[in-house]
Amino acid sequence: MLNLLRRAANGLLTEPVVATWRPPEDAIWIDLVSPTREEELAVEAAFEIDLPTREEMAHLEPSSRLYQEDGATFLTATLLSHSEDQHPVPTPVTFVLARGVLITIRYEQLKAFRIFAERCKHVQIDEGAEVLLELLDAVIERAAEVLERESNLVQETSVAIFNRPPSTAFAPMLSDLARAQSVTSMIRKSQLSLSRLASFAALAAELQDREGRRGHLVSIQHDIQALTEHSGFLSNHISFLLDAALGLINIEQNSIIKFFSVVAVVFLPPTLVASIYGMNFDHMPELHWLLGYPFAMLLMVLTAITPFWWFKKKGWL
Structure with missing residues (x-):
């Protein structure tokens, strides 16, 4: 599916792709969601670039996720998907800055993208570089929400562990802690990939020509660093609670x-x-x-x- 954001449009529009498809002149964001091969070829022909396939995105080495080619800047990060489900999964997402347009390639429905798409209806954005910065803000905000939710869950579990009635079983608490540890680890991995992405994005010409965009990118880097530190603290707290729970189980036994x-x-x-x-x-x-x-x-x-x-x-x- 190909979603398109135009400079003066009221939100994203879904466009059918034909062999002779060309993006409108005022297009600033092309969002490819589980694209077909025909959609990939149409975008590649329109911008004269080579987009990574799903397999390439999944198996790219960390050193190969960030590069510049044919006048375009390619940025691939790992984001958290299905964070509200029982088993969240990491998914690669590629951001491409080419000719003033942002192209995103993803194979999962991400809530951060939906939130940003709704925000576009009320915010005027003129170029693809601005879309990238605002989209990264939405991704970071979503990660912060997930991390805060898991932090609250860990705090509730901590109280339950140390104020547990004798008849209460440990199994549900350990299950909650294990899930929180998994989500926290995936968020930390995601933030590390975003940190590298933000550092490399500073090399893009679209972000170098304006002081405001450089300052916005620095702010994003600070937010990523803060989330990374918070996820590390939360991970240590979860490890402590797991050890404490296992210790209490041993005492009872x-x-x-x-x-x-x-x-x-x-x-x-x-x-x-x-x-x-x-x-x-x-x-x-x-x-x-x-x-x-x-x-x-x-x-x-x-x-x-x-x-x-x-x-x-x-x-x-």
Whole structure:
């Protein structure tokens, strides 16, 4: 699908692509979403550039994601997709600045792009370089929202772990922490790729010719750095909570084992007494004693109470 933003248009428009397709003169953003081969060829012919395919975007080495070719600047970053689902996934997105137009290539529906598309209806943008800067702002804002949501979830889980009723299971908490750790790691990876993208984007002629655009790009770099640091802090916090949860699980398991060990030790002496007097040998003096039965019962009670009293005195219970 090919979406097009024109300089004076009220938002993105979807255009059909034919063999003789050419972009309008006032086009400033071409958004290729899961493009067909015909759409790729049409854009390549219109701008005389070679767009990376999906396979090339996915397998590009980090050093090959940022380059300039045929007068165009190619920037590829890894963004987070389906962040609200149970299993978010990273997806590569390529930004191309060519002849004053921004071309984006992506294969997932990204909320940051939808937010920016709505924003375009109320903001006047004149060139592709400005679209790139504003779109990067939207991507960073979306990443900040996801990171804030995961931070709140981690805080709630932290309270639940350390104020957990005895009957509450740890499994849901560990599941939430594992997902938060995964999302945080993917956001951190995304911000690192965006950091490299922003540094290389400064070489683009479209961003060098105006002081305001250079300042905007510096502001974006600062925002990326702040998010990267925040994601690192959150990742460390999650690791601490995972260790704490596992430690509490071990403590509970040790308490259970301790209880069964004490029970076994307490009942071991009475069991010994009962075994002795249950042998039924003919020459046992207490066998025909009138008080033999009460004596054996009292002896078993005393041998059970004595270890229990000893454990309490030592503070083991």
